[in-house]
Amino acid sequence: MLHSLLSQYLADVETAIKELKNSYIEHYSEEILTPLRINLRVRVRFVSGHLLEFNEAVIVKNGQISHLCYRYHLQDKQNKLVFRYDNAPHFPGLESFPHHKHLPNKVDSTKKISIVEAIKEASLIIEYLGQRL
Numbered sequence: 001m002l003h004s005l006l007s008q009y010l011a012d013v014e015t016a017i018k019e020l021k022n023s024y025i026e027h028y029s030e031e032i033l034t035p036l037r038i039n040l041r042v043r044v045r046f047v048s049g050h051l052l053e054f055n056e057a058v059i060v061k062n063g064q065i066s067h068l069c070y071r072y073h074l075q076d077k078q079n080k081l082v083f084r085y086d087n088a089p090h091f092p093g094l095e096s097f098p099h100h101k102h103l104p105n106k107v108d109s110t111k112k113i114s115i116v117e118a119i120k121e122a123s124l125i126i127e128y129l130g131q132r133l
Helices: 004-018 115-132
Strands: 023-034 037-046 051-061 064-075 081-086 100-103 106-109
Touching: 004 023, 004 037, 004 051, 004 064, 004 115, 051 115, 064 115, 081 115
Parallel strands: none
Antiparallel strands: 023 037, 037 051, 051 064, 064 081, 081 100, 100 106
């Protein structure tokens, strides 16, 4: 049986995705490896052509949700990067190592954000771009 923290986590992610406007789910995969570990892979396509993609390995450790690895990626309809948050250990000089945010022309130090925060950020960006057209 899946740990209640992971069940609630998945429910929160599903709710955030369902609240997105002008989008549809291209792919949604929950892989339950143990009662304390899941892998989550999601691709959401917006009618604007933007793609929001999430990949996470999530565990319950010491009674809390913890991420072994994560990637929250948004690209435009030309497949150009808008942002990507991840914890791949390839920028050891950053203050927030291994957490960082890729932008089109730079990489910033950042704290670990939640998948729900990334969904909200992507939604706001796409909404803003839509208003400018």
